[in-house]
Amino acid sequence: MKHLKTQGSFIALLPFFVFIFTFLGAGILLHDFYALPSPIAVTFGIIVAFLLFKESIEAKVDTLIKGCGNNQIITMCLIYLLSGAFAVVTQAMGAVDAVVNLGISTIDTEYFPLGIFLIASFLSTATGTSVGSIVALGPIAISLADKSGASMPLIAGSLLGGSMLGDNLSIISDTTIAATQSLGCEMRDKFKVNLFIALPASIITILLLFYLGFNSEISPVAIQKESYELITIVPYILVIGLAVSGLNVFVTLLIGILVAGIIGFAQHDFTVLSFMQKNYEGFLSMTDIFLLSILTGGLAALVEKAGGIDYVLQKIKSKIKSKKSAQMGIGTLVSVTNLAIANNTVSIVITGAIAKEISDEYELSPKKTAAILDIFCCIVQGILPYGAQVLLILNFAKGRLDVIDLIANAWYVYILLIFTLIAIYSKTWNKRIDKFLKV
Numbered sequence: 001m002k003h004l005k006t007q008g009s010f011i012a013l014l015p016f017f018v019f020i021f022t023f024l025g026a027g028i029l030l031h032d033f034y035a036l037p038s039p040i041a042v043t044f045g046i047i048v049a050f051l052l053f054k055e056s057i058e059a060k061v062d063t064l065i066k067g068c069g070n071n072q073i074i075t076m077c078l079i080y081l082l083s084g085a086f087a088v089v090t091q092a093m094g095a096v097d098a099v100v101n102l103g104i105s106t107i108d109t110e111y112f113p114l115g116i117f118l119i120a121s122f123l124s125t126a127t128g129t130s131v132g133s134i135v136a137l138g139p140i141a142i143s144l145a146d147k148s149g150a151s152m153p154l155i156a157g158s159l160l161g162g163s164m165l166g167d168n169l170s171i172i173s174d175t176t177i178a179a180t181q182s183l184g185c186e187m188r189d190k191f192k193v194n195l196f197i198a199l200p201a202s203i204i205t206i207l208l209l210f211y212l213g214f215n216s217e218i219s220p221v222a223i224q225k226e227s228y229e230l231i232t233i234v235p236y237i238l239v240i241g242l243a244v245s246g247l248n249v250f251v252t253l254l255i256g257i258l259v260a261g262i263i264g265f266a267q268h269d270f271t272v273l274s275f276m277q278k279n280y281e282g283f284l285s286m287t288d289i290f291l292l293s294i295l296t297g298g299l300a301a302l303v304e305k306a307g308g309i310d311y312v313l314q315k316i317k318s319k320i321k322s323k324k325s326a327q328m329g330i331g332t333l334v335s336v337t338n339l340a341i342a343n344n345t346v347s348i349v350i351t352g353a354i355a356k357e358i359s360d361e362y363e364l365s366p367k368k369t370a371a372i373l374d375i376f377c378c379i380v381q382g383i384l385p386y387g388a389q390v391l392l393i394l395n396f397a398k399g400r401l402d403v404i405d406l407i408a409n410a411w412y413v414y415i416l417l418i419f420t421l422i423a424i425y426s427k428t429w430n431k432r433i434d435k436f437l438k439v
Helices: 011-030 038-052 057-068 071-092 095-105 109-127 130-148 152-169 174-183 187-214 230-245 249-266 272-285 287-305 308-317 323-341 344-361 366-382 388-397 403-408 411-425 427-437
Strands: none
Touching: 011 038, 011 287, 011 308, 011 323, 011 344, 038 057, 038 287, 057 287, 071 095, 071 109, 071 174, 071 230, 071 249, 071 272, 071 287, 095 109, 095 130, 095 230, 109 130, 109 152, 109 187, 109 230, 130 152, 130 388, 152 174, 152 187, 152 366, 152 388, 152 403, 152 411, 174 187, 174 344, 174 366, 187 230, 187 366, 187 411, 230 249, 249 272, 272 287, 287 308, 287 344, 308 323, 308 344, 323 344, 323 366, 323 411, 344 366, 366 388, 366 411, 388 403, 411 427
């Protein structure tokens, strides 16, 4: 563990609060938590740090640059770029449409909620984004509910739960990248821990939705079947398989991009030039999170040097009595942060350094800590009335769906919380995780 060099200082946290409340305040005032770009909000925090802290300008600039250029921060940012390129290239060659059309064409009417859950789970796991999954499936899910007479809250809740499942598990998700890089563990290892918790939760959700579908009384509805090419799904399956096998994430994503490009060339979806342009478009799609990660790294370095991180650690440690309470402390910290700023990735970026300190202090497994950090964030984001995922689904429903009904039917999120708590507090479950991981 890194030894504490400074006395904890609450005042040193002020720049962080400026960042969080600027982001939160703008979201409340503008009724849109994504209206103010997060890199601008964090810049306000950096300015306050420069005005507040007593070191020379040169010393503060040096600390800021070192924080921005931290090895883990830069690694995280490079993975973001490749993930963005993979997502845009695969979408351009029809992979997203193929997944959606394949799923919809094979679903029986009574099992629409189950089908939507499964499609959303795969799509968000493959693309690394819950928002992207909801954007692709939202209009279809709402339309299916209207035409079939199936429960709109249940279908919408299934879409929300499936999207959060994939976002949490995906090795190219922003949250996974942030959590693993913050804790210094391999994505493959975090995925295995995550899967051990999420798999039973997803199986129970599937059984529940199957039961509800089997006992439903809805009218059959004709679905317009769209054409699709199964080969376009290959890059998704390939990337998931290579990542789980332990291949370096940079190599995995590069292979995925190249395979998607080859398929796209063969199907005449793009030329060599447009393929390159799509890659760059993917880079640009990650601009916000790229800049946020770098600037937050710099802000965290300034706050840490002034004693802010030490202050938080001292307060949290005073409540920690065991490894279990240390894990809950990390989960609570990232959950509260996510409640404040309604962005799960940003919440992990902000709290990652503190989670790392606690994990080292109490000799927690980095891969378990990374999984817990990501899971708690996704649970909160999945039931947040002002989160992007919930707001998108409500927007597609156009007033026909109440936010309480939507959140109440996101069954997977609640079942995941139960299994996460079991994984933290159950000795038997922890032994099984350790055996599964061969720790």
